[in-house]
Amino acid sequence: MALIKCECGQEISDQATKCPHCGKERIVAKTEGKSGKGANTILFVLGGIFIIAVVVIAVLIVTSEESGLYRLQKIAVHVDADDFIGNDDGVSGFYAPEIYAIVYHNQDQIVNTRDNAPQDKFDATFTPSVTIGWAKGDTLTVQIYDKDLMDDDHLFTVKIDHLRNGEFVTKSAKGSEITLTMSKIK
Numbered sequence: 707m708a709l710i711k712c713e714c715g716q717e718i719s720d721q722a723t724k725c726p727h728c729g730k731e732r733i734v735a736k737t738e739g740k741s742g743k744g745a746n747t748i749l750f751v752l753g754g755i756f757i758i759a760v761v762v763i764a765v766l767i768v769t770s771e772e773s774g775l776y777r778l779q780k781i782a783v784h785v786d787a788d789d790f791i792g793n794d795d796g797v798s799g800f801y802a803p804e805i806y807a808i809v810y811h812n813q814d815q816i817v818n819t820r821d822n823a824p825q826d827k828f829d830a831t832f833t834p835s836v837t838i839g840w841a842k843g844d845t846l847t848v849q850i851y852d853k854d855l856m857d858d859d860h861l862f863t864v865k866i867d868h869l870r871n872g873e874f875v876t877k878s879a880k881g882s883e884i885t886l887t888m889s890k891i892k
Contacts, residue, residue: 708720712725712728713725714728718732772868773840773841774890774892775840776837776869776871776888776889777891778816778886778887779833779834780886780887781809781817781819781848781885782883782885783805783832783850784829785803785805785882786881788882789878790828790861803826803827803828803859804823804853805824805851806818806820806822806850807830807850807851808820809834809836809848809849810845810849811845812844812845816834817832817834844869846865846867847864847865848864848865848884848886850882850884861882862880863878864876873887
């Protein structure tokens, strides 16, 4: 509320419909003193609608980009010493692991690199070149093993619930890393 001067020279409220001093009637506009509140509400609502639209579009783009055909081109594995169980070959004592990977798309095994396991290495790279038809909700499970003379030791497992074009790294709880190189076919 603000004070204004009446024609009689006295100060009156800008909300008064007549002057209390001289009795002169005054026309008060309905929006006077409230200017901008209606406009601010409209801008606030439009801003909210805009933000929601941007979020929905972003989600649609991300989910549509994820679905499709991918080629798993490379699996690079680094086994941290904390994930390694240790093996005794019966002759020379403990040695480094012979790493191999088994990959499942949902429940189907799509890669098994056991026959290509490098000997006594904490790092291994495999190039399976496998095509994966990916849809929202799919999972990729990568299990890393150490090939052994008697029985193979499971070292760790990572589950992946999204794919994207390019390289991405996932880690075990103890620090081992798996880098997958994917290329989107369509």
